[in-house]
Amino acid sequence: MPASASSSPSRRRALHWVAFTVLLVGAIGTQILIDGAFERYAPKQPVQWVRSPGVMRRLVLGFDSLAADIYWIRAVQYYGGTKLATAENKDYSMLFPLLDITTTLDPRFNIAYRFGAILLSEDYPNGPGRPDEAIQLLEKGIRESPGKWEYYLYAGFVHYWWRQDPRSAADWFLRASKLPGAPNWIGPLAASVLAEGGEHGAARTLWRQLAQSAQQEWMRRTARIRLLQLDAEVVIDQLQPLVNRFYDGAGRFPTGWNELVRAGLVRGIPLDPTGVAYTVDPVSGIVDVAPGSELFPLQRRTLGSGLEP
Amino acid sequence: MRAVLIVARGVFTDSIRDRIPYNLVFFAVLLMGASFLLAQLTAGQDVKIIKDLGLSAATLMGVLIAVFIGIGLVAKEVDRRSIYSLLSKPITRSQFILGKYLGLVLTLVANLSVMAIAYYGVLAYLDWITPASVKLGWEAAALDPALLKAFVLIGVELMLVTALALFFSTFSSTFLSAALTLAIYVIGHFSEDLRTLESFGASSTVSMIGRGLYFMLPNLAPLNVTSALVHAQPVSVQHMLLASGSIGLYVAVLLVASTLVFDRRDFK
Helix, strand or coil: CHHHHHHHHHHHHHHHHHHHHHHHHHHHHHHHHHHHHCCCCCCCCCCCCCCCHHHHHHHCCCCHHHHHHHHHHHHHHHHHHHHHCCCCCCCCCCHHHHHHHHHHHCCCCHHHHHHHHHHHHCCCCCCCCCHHHHHHHHHHHHHHCCCCHHHHHHHHHHHHHHCCCHHHHHHHHHHHHCCCCCCCCHHHHHHHHHHHCCCCHHHHHHHHHHHHHCCCHHHHHHHHHHHHHHHHHHHHHHHHHHHHHHHHHHCCCCCCHHHHHHCCCCCCCCECCCCCECEECCCCCCEECCCCCCCCCCCCCCCCHHHCC | CHHHHHHHHHHHHHHHHHCHHHHHHHHHHHHHHHHHHHHHHCCCCHHHHHHHHHHHHHHHHHHHHHHHHHCHHHHHHHHCCHHHHHHCCCCCHHHHHHHHHHHHHHHHHHHHHHHHHHHHHHHHHHHHHCCHHHHCCCCCCCCCCCHHHHHHHHHHHHHHHHHHHHHHHCCCCHHHHHHHHHHHHHHHHHHHHHHCHHHHCCCHHHHHHHHHHHHHCCCCHHHCCHHHHHCCCCCCHHHHHHHHHHHHHHHHHHHHHHHHHHHHCCCC
């Protein structure tokens, strides 16, 4: 009897451990069963429960700055998730509201204005293709920080690259150049945008500056790709007349570069700056970068229309 | 004064022994975990996010400690009936209230100081691992000493929350005290809206009541300088003094009110 009394506490402890383990395994097992049996509710499209930036500002009880960070992360994740999604119709409709809330919660969120403008401007399917919303976002930033030359520069950039409006772009660049702290290359840029119109020189200058000065690797990489795309466009502009010349002689477009090599029009198969062969469409004769290339799709711009009298 | 300090020391040593180590370990782990995780989730901005997260976490933890220890300062003594032996000693009720308050404020100051050290430790690590080219894009240095101003104003906010918790705990249950303290804390962040209720379509009577409440209740918005400091915007000493002075007066009012209420309680 004394022996059983002395072993009883340790036996009880052991029983407790067994009960703990069995119950924990049971709880985890139940969770797995629930996961298998019930489909978790998830809206088909991401939902923004609070749409009003003003209401959100009140709801966060003074943690505005942290809430802005959370919304910024959400905006970046939303953009990335939509861009990488395999869905046929990509819906970027929440991007601007998310950026709007981010910048209302933290009106000095510099990067949200600048990156946000680029993300909003990107052509569909790589982005929503909404340069108008990009300008709206940058104008909001300018209202908050009128001395921030970067916002004027990005607004000019959006007009130049995505809206293909060199006149407005030059105007924004000029305004940026007059602000304190603006780098001295912006003034000449405004002039060259106006003078060159549809040429690549001004675009190259802009992307080169971004590739060198942007602090974020994502932005630098985008700028480097854009520069390579501009190089590819120059080569395509040289290849296209050769394909047309082949058509004049053969009465049809070539089925591949080998025919142009045999005809002596090109010396070898032309490769884009990433080392992937350009494509030539046998039906339309259009020369382009290959879909497998890092440079695909090219965002070819026909600048200069805004300069017409 | 000696009696006040003895009570304060009792609260301080009790709190230090019981709670601070866990809180600080949690704070440091939270910050360090966040610094690595967030860098993966966002396009740049990790320094801003870590600064924001650190200051917000310090505020939140401080408020929770101030509320949940503050509401028990008096109630615990009453529940344990130790209040009878305490008040039988040569100590007045106002000294008791003031001592309890000072003890918790000291605890919070110690807490905030160590959190500030952990905060700067994480920022120093971030500064160390970040390439110089990336740092050029930062609005302010990672180890910007101006961020200490935010810790000072968080401390002022916690002083008010402690005074509120203590005041409510002198006449109501712990649950109700916590609810009322948190309610005033929430209203303190809305109080700018109370002043401008007419812009939301409120009638003139409601607007007048709103304006009255605005002046009666402490306005916590001026204490929130996180965003300004993270963006390297200046926060003047004048602003800090004015905001702290205003809150200091509310704290004094609450302590006097706590003493008045506590004086009327019968412990015989």
